[in-house]
Amino acid sequence: MSTSTVLERTAPLYAKVRSVIPPIEWPVFADDIEAILALKRERDAVILAHNYMTPEIFHCVADIVGDSLALAREAMKVDAKVIVLAGVHFMAETAKMLNPRKTVLIPDVEAGCSLASSITAADVRLMRARYPGVPVVTYVNSTADVKAESDICCTSGNALKIVESLGVPEVIMLPDEFLAQNIAKQTKVKIIAWAGHCEVHERFTAAEVRTLRADHPGVVILAHPECPPEVVAEADYAGSTADMLAYVGREQPKRVVLLTECSMADNISVHHPNVDFVRPCNLCPHMKRITLPKIRRALETMTHEVTIDPALAVRARMSVERMLAVK
Ligand code: 13P
Ligand code: SF4
Numbered sequence: 593m594s595t596s597t598v599l600e601r602t603a604p605l606y607a608k609v610r611s612v613i614p615p616i617e618w619p620v621f622a623d624d625i626e627a628i629l630a631l632k633r634e635r636d637a638v639i640l641a642h643n644y645m646t647p648e649i650f651h652c653v654a655d656i657v658g659d660s661l662a663l664a665r666e667a668m669k670v671d672a673k674v675i676v677l678a679g680v681h682f683m684a685e686t687a688k689m690l691n692p693r694k695t696v697l698i699p700d701v702e703a704g705c706s707l708a709s710s711i712t713a714a715d716v717r718l719m720r721a722r723y724p725g726v727p728v729v730t731y732v733n734s735t736a737d738v739k740a741e742s743d744i745c746c747t748s749g750n751a752l753k754i755v756e757s758l759g760v761p762e763v764i765m766l767p768d769e770f771l772a773q774n775i776a777k778q779t780k781v782k783i784i785a786w787a788g789h790c791e792v793h794e795r796f797t798a799a800e801v802r803t804l805r806a807d808h809p810g811v812v813i814l815a816h817p818e819c820p821p822e823v824v825a826e827a828d829y830a831g832s833t834a835d836m837l838a839y840v841g842r843e844q845p846k847r848v849v850l851l852t853e854c855s856m857a858d859n860i861s862v863h864h865p866n867v868d869f870v871r872p873c874n875l876c877p878h879m880k881r882i883t884l885p886k887i888r889r890a891l892e893t894m895t896h897e898v899t900i901d902p903a904l905a906v907r908a909r910m911s912v913e914r915m916l917a918v919k
Contacts (some may be wrong), residue, residue: 605652608875611865612647612858621648628653628818631891637674639887640667640687643833644853645678651862653887654678657833660686660732661747664771664912667691676890677898680878682708684898685736687862689909696898699886703878706820708732708790711767717740719764723784728764730911731771733790736900738766738906744916748817749832751775755783757918768827770794774817774824780866792874793818796851800872801826804849808870812845816852823851840864 593601599657602622606613608871613621625648632639632653641654650657656666660683667675667687672694683706684698716728716738730742731751739745746765747896752775755763763781765772767788776783796819804811814836815827824830829839836850837860847868850857854873861869890896900908 593626593859595623598626602626602652603663606846609647609649609862610822613861614916621652622886623687625652627815627888627889628884631888634892635674635891636778637676637891638670638672639678639681640670641681642679642879643859645859645882646855646874646880647858647862648884649678649882649887650855650859652748653884656790659747659749659832660746663687664690664732664747665916668916670694674891674894676887678882678887679703680705680708680876681898682733684733685900685908686912687901688898689736689739689905690912691900692905695894697890697894698896699883699890700881701896703881705733706791707731707767707788708735708738711786713737713741715786716766719766719784719786722790723762726735726762726764726784727758727760728766729758729847730766731768732775732912732915734767736904738833739911740904742766742911744918745911746776747832747915750851750918751817752778754915754918755779755781760853768818770820773821774819774830774901777821790818792853792876793851795874796818798821798822798826801851804870804872808847808849811849811866811870812843813849813851819851827851836860842866850862855879856896 605617638655640656664686668690676697680703688696727743730745732747764784766786769785769787772783772785813827815824815830819831849870853876857869857871874902
């Protein structure tokens with residue numbers, strides 16, 4: 593297909609993202625987008641994309657977008673034969689364990705997560721030995737092996753509800769220390785944490801928040817709960833990426849800062865042209881490994897397929913399903 597035909601066919605998609613993608617960059621994306629849309633039909637595939645994907649992925653090729661919780665819920669319902677997970681490895685593993693008959697592809701196997709790599713299954717067993725009888729609540733940002741050793745999972749969108757649903761005085765919460773500390777401030781349940789951190793959110797500081805307020809009077813500051821507690825304390829609101837999106841939609845702040853990964857503000861701003869997004873953000877090097885050419889290649893070659901040992905998958909799935917059952 594000629595370049596001008598591709599540009600003509602993708603023009604309605606460009607109209608959606610023109611505020612965040614300069615016209616000079618679009619021809620580079622358009623060819624891959626056109627190819628990916630055709631490959632999805634050919635392979636009977638759907639693309640699930642996390643909120644941190646870049647706008648050309650998020651707005652132009654994804655079928656389902658959302659935070660970790662929404663992606664897990666939606667993965668269970670997928671009817672198509674193939675799921676391409678535009679996100680990091682633990683998200684693809686979660687999709688596979690929840691919908692094991694589907695072929696789940698991740699466009700780059702190196703798309704990891706500093707939280708997931710901060711803890712092993714053996715570490716969880718050691719924590720259990722140290723705190724006998726204390727239930728283990730594991731953040732979904734973890735490997736299938738770690739989920740398999742846990743009692744229940746949580747995400748940033750439901751962590752408080754999950755901790756309180758257990759009806760116990762004490763829980764072990766792994767592996768995000770800051771999420772655990774932020775939840776501990778909202779509950780009477782005693783929380784034993786692990787020292788894992790998100791390399792994106794740990795870099796925000798309380799001093800940075802104060803400078804933002806001084807430089808942008810009236811700005812509303814939203815923080816992800818993976819940020820350090822002193823950052824969350826200085827913010828106006830803390831919530832998952834889906835909670836931030838809902839907050840902006842509901843409150844329509846004149847000016848807002850999202851203390852999270854950079855693509856978040858780009859993706860939301862497309863729908864809220866009247867909101868001024870101040871953008872002090874941090875890039876996630878793992879999320880940024882997922883690109884249009886890699887999604888295209890994944891569908892062309894049907895790689896990289898995510899597999900989990902079936903016995904392990906059953907145990908890991910139980911932790912995720914217990915989470916999804918909490919209303
Ligand atoms: P949520 O989208 O669930 O808030 O997660 C943020 C994150 O860091 C995922 O890796
Ligand atoms: Fe992991 Fe943080 Fe990147 Fe999310 S943003 S994938 S938690 S390193």
